[in-house]
Amino acid sequence: MLSKTEEEARLELQKLREEIEHHNYQYYVLDNPQITDARYDRLMGKLLAWEEKYPELVTSDSPSQRVGGAPLKEFGTVRHRVPMLSLSNAFGEAELMEFDRRVRSGLGGGPVEYVVELKIDGLAISLTYEDGLFNRGATRGDGEVGEDITQNLKTIRSIPLKLKKNVAALDVRGEAFMPKKEFARLNEEKELAGEPPFANPRNAAAGSLRQLDPRVTAKRSLNAFLYAIGYLEGLEVKTHWEALELLKEMGFNINPHVAVFASMEEVVKYIERWAEKRHGLPYDTDGMVIKVNSLRQQELLGFTAKSPRWAIAYKFPAEQATTVVKDIIVRVGRTGVVTPTAVLEPVSLAGSTVSRATLHNQDIIDEKDIRIGDAVVIHKAGDIIPEVLEVLKEKRSGTEQAYRIPDRCPECRSEVVRFTGEVALRCTNASCPARLREGIIHFVSRDAMNIDGLGPAVVAQLLANGLIRDAADLYYLKPENLVQLERMGEKSAQNLLEALEKSKANSLAQFIFALGIRHVGSRAGKLLAQHFGSMDKLMTASQEELQNIPEIGPKMAESIVGFFHQEENRELVGRLKQAGVDPQEFALTSGDLSFAGLNFVLTGTLTRFTRKEAEEMIEQLGGKTSGSVSKKTSYVVVGENAGSKYDKAVQLDIPILDEQQFLDLVESKSGVQGR
Secondary structure: OOOHHHHHHHHHHHHHHHHHHHHHHHHHHOOOOOOOHHHHHHHHHHHHHHHHHOHHHOOOOOHHHOOOOOOOOOOOEEEOOOOOOOOOEEOOHHHHHHHHHHHHHHOOOOOOOEEEEEEEOOEEEEEEEEOOEEEEEEEOOOOOEEEEOHHHHOOOOOOOOEOOOOOOEEEEEEEEEOOHHHHHHHHHHHHHOOOOOOOOHHHHHHHHHOOOOHHHHHOOOOEEEEEEEEEEEOOOOOEHHHHHHHHHHHOOOOOOOEEEEOOHHHHHHHHHHHHHHHHHOOOOEEEEEEEEOEHHHHHHHOEOOOOEOOEEEEEOOOOOEEEEEEEEEEEEOOOOEEEEEEEEEEEEEOOEEEEEEEOOOHHHHHHHOOOEOOEEEEEEEOOOEEEEEEEOHHHOOOOOEOOOOOOEOOOOOOEEEOOOOOOOEEEOOOOOHHHHHHHHHHHHOOOOOOOOOOOHHHHHHHHHOOOOOOHHHHHHOOHHHHOOOOOOOHHHHHHHHHHHHHHOOOOHHHHHHHOOOOOOOHHHHHHHHHHHOOHHHHHOOOHHHHHOOOOOOHHHHHHHHHHHHOHHHHHHHHHHHHOOOOOOOEEOOOOOOOOOOOEEEEEOEOOOOOHHHHHHHHHHOOOEEEOOOOOOOOEEEEOEOOOHHHHHHHHHOOOEEOHHHHHHHHHHHHOOEEO
């Protein structure tokens, strides 16, 4: 029997788990976030604190169990309760019409409805639920037996750990996939690290789910669409459409692009509309799946040895194009990686004109034997990145030229080397103009310091005219420096200087990411900012201290320590600090909810911190923010040029705080210290 305190803890944990999973569903399934990341992180922090205090109350469906546990030595096997058969394929209208003829013949005539769905290009998975709880997940394998990847599938937040509608037993089938944006980010990260990139999002998803360490899978931002019930106890459905609606009610992520048609002619028209339209989707699809809607009719049609007679997969023609490699050039990135690129005869492919394709590294050039002058077949990896698929060697005339990446940097002439364990070649000169240029372009980019008006062309001009040497110099520019640039008038110059001034109020997480430390992305920047609170503390952190932070591995920790050991990097941070770029984070006492029940309104231009940072401080301490002043408002925080909200607060006699008073309140109420 639980004590009163334990009973209160159990109820609190249940409430927290339901709230967190509600927000997971809103964000990952409905794409409709209702709270800020800071608020979500605070909820998770509170849950972890309660579960640490009451470990006996931790349950398998808790959001805390999505990532955890030691890496596996190997995957176990799972025998599917109902076999996962593959679908037969159709490659044209004639084959679809023949499928329709077989279906109608097998049913003895009469009406037939078809459900048509996008065929997601990922990894087939099966999820098993007992009494409403997720207890096992597996790959398709050979259809009879798959690999147990339960812990990795738990990291996909669109997969519910507890069903919204309970059933005794359920097997649900679907496809795990990697969104195009995540695929591009992951490949960029791998290339910067000198590692071979993934060929396409499907391979990336499969590779991520077959990691023995679920913490690696958790970093890959995978998603999943569920599309069929394999086994069900406790409820009955009569059509495939009803099954999809039931899965939606249970909390599963169902692809919204599903339609029902009464004839195969209508199905064909629908497929034709998606042949081009699919390129605008944020994930890969390689075809459409057509299924007989009635489950009774499915049962009558039955199966062959390999596939159901009531379903077929239409495969879109592979989008490829033939062109010619006019030249091969190299680009030096901010970390020194030298990346070869094929300059192509422009050709239309997957909805856009392609004139360049990445060749990744020398190994791939050698493996595919790509030469200047070759006729080549190209495609878009993940419908994003143009890539040379193969060389049409039979079209060679003998004038084609083999290519090797030069052993000297094309911009600074320093030696290009390959470090042990890497496939990429790197320029070793930290002062290389290309590395400096790309580093500054990264520094001012949207996810970093987000400085409007500082595109690559302006950065190149500033460097060429000797107006800047590094990112810190940007903050010492004057109007007379800028107006001498091409297409830069007085108004544009003033706007740029204002954007630079505004960027001084950016978060510490943005600043850390902007520095371009190898292996440190925007997520790591946020973790480091939250842990250390200031650049000074981060710069003096040891590798051991860094590795104690969740998600910061030894490679990243070594890179951070190495970055700040370099004198020029410490000088850069120092000059940025002198220019006024010195953001601070705030450390919050664990579990502190001293603002609970308080309502804040922010008005005017804040200079000590951004409005978003103020809102995060309030929310992390349990308070709320509002856009209007009322009798329920607890405090109004005012910046410069406060307007009608200030007047309304005076009228209603509501306490008014300037920025320093607000920070004092944060500290006095909660023990928060500006670090």
